[in-house]
Every structure is written in structure tokens, then in C-alpha cells.
Amino acid sequence: xxxxxxxxxxxxxxxxxxxxxxxxxxxxxxxxxxxxxxxxxxxxxxxxxxxxxxxxxxxxxxxxxxxxxxxxxxxxxxxxxxxxxxxxxxxxxxxxxxxxxxxxxxxxxxxxxxxxxxxxxxxxxxxxxxxxxxxxxxxxxxxxxxxxxxxxxxxxxxxxxxxxxxxxxxxxxxxxxxx
Numbered sequence: 001x002x003x004x005x006x007x008x009x010x011x012x013x014x015x016x017x018x019x020x021x022x023x024x025x026x027x028x029x030x031x032x033x034x035x036x037x038x039x040x041x042x043x044x045x046x047x048x049x050x051x052x053x054x055x056x057x058x059x060x061x062x063x064x065x066x067x068x069x070x071x072x073x074x075x076x077x078x079x080x081x082x083x084x085x086x087x088x089x090x091x092x093x094x095x096x097x098x099x100x101x102x103x104x105x106x107x108x109x110x111x112x113x114x115x116x117x118x119x120x121x122x123x124x125x126x127x128x129x130x131x132x133x134x135x136x137x138x139x140x141x142x143x144x145x146x147x148x149x150x151x152x153x154x155x156x157x158x159x160x161x162x163x164x165x166x167x168x169x170x171x172x173x174x175x176x177x178x179x
Contacts, residue, residue, distance in 0.1 A: 006038050009053075010038040020035055026055035026058065029048060066157070066159045066169060070166070074099060074101070074167065075095065076165075077099075078127070080127070082123065082124055082125070083118070083122045083130055084123035086110050096155075097109055097110065097112070098110055099134070099168065101165055105164065106134040106135060106160070108127075108134050114132050115130060135157055135158050147174065157170075
């Protein structure tokens with residue numbers, strides 16, 4: 001990943017016809033900090049630089065959010081559902097894993113691998129006995145880059161608003177967007 005130079009930031013800002021104050025407000029930093037960064041007088045923290053770059057991308061209309069790509073229909077099971085029902089639902093939907101939701105809140109995940117590792121005769125057991133940790137959650141406003149970073153380590157990302165599940169994202173959703 002190539003980080004923008006102070007000159008790059010200044011050029012992008014002026015191309016977008018933003019003042020330093022407008023960029024500072026959008027990035028939630030001070031105007032003097034923008035001036036010092038653009039002047040090369042200060043080396044910002046990565047988190048500050050990320051906020052500035054995100055503000056510039058917003059101004060360009062380039063930012064894609066989780067809400068833009070998520071599947072609003074979330075196929076899931078509950079912790080007290082039978083493992084047999086979860087397996088049937090995975091086969092029916094052609095999914096290898098499902099989120100486990102309790103009253104709309106992610107509490108775990110179950111995969112074909114979880115069922116296999118649980119051993120034989122677990123069909124009547126509740127999902128809660130064989131499930132794994134929950135998929136990570138992001139807000140609907142999370143950027144596609146944030147989601148992509150999580151998908152490097154997890155098979156899915158849950159989109160939650162106020163703790164309640166509103167969508168799900170997988171690598172397939174990101175790939176479809178990129179193509």
C-alpha cells in the first residue's frame with residue numbers, strides 16, 4: 001500500500017476545490033494540522049492519515065460502504081436449533097457456514113467443519129454445542145477496505161446497526177463488486 005505524500009494530499013484537496021478547513025471538518029481534525037501535514041512539517045499518525053484519505057475519497061464519491069454491498073437477507077440459525085436443521089439449511093442454500101443469531105444478535109457461527117469435528121450423532125444436539133466464534137461485525141458505514149481486511153481472516157462479516165444484524169458480506173460480494 002502506497003501512502004500519499006503531503007504534496008499528493010494537497011493536490012487532491014485542491015483538485016476537489018476543498019479548503020483546508022473543509023477537509024479538516026470532514027476528517028475530524030484541525031485545520032492547522034492539515035496545513036502542517038501539507039507543508040511537510042508534521043508526520044501524521046496512520047489513523048489520522050486514514051481519516052484524511054477517507055474524507056478525500058468521500059469528497060470524490062469513491063467510498064463504497066458495507067451497506068452498499070451487503071446481503072440484507074441473512075440466512076441463519078439460532079443457538080437452540082438442532083444441528084440437523086443447520087446442516088439441512090446449509091445444504092439447501094449451498095453455504096458452507098452460517099451465522100448463529102439470537103434475537104438478531106450474532107452469537108456464533110456454524111460450519112460443515114464444525115459439524116464434522118463434533119463427531120457422530122450430533123444431529124439432535126443444539127447448534128450452541130458445536131458452533132464456533134461469531135463472524136466479526138461492522139457498522140453499515142464501514143468501508144469496503146475495512147471489510148476486505150476482515151475477510152482476509154474470516155469467512156464472513158456481519159453488518160450490525162445498534163447491535164442488531166442488518167446484513168452479511170462474504171468474499172463473493174466483494175469480488176462481485178470489483179468485477
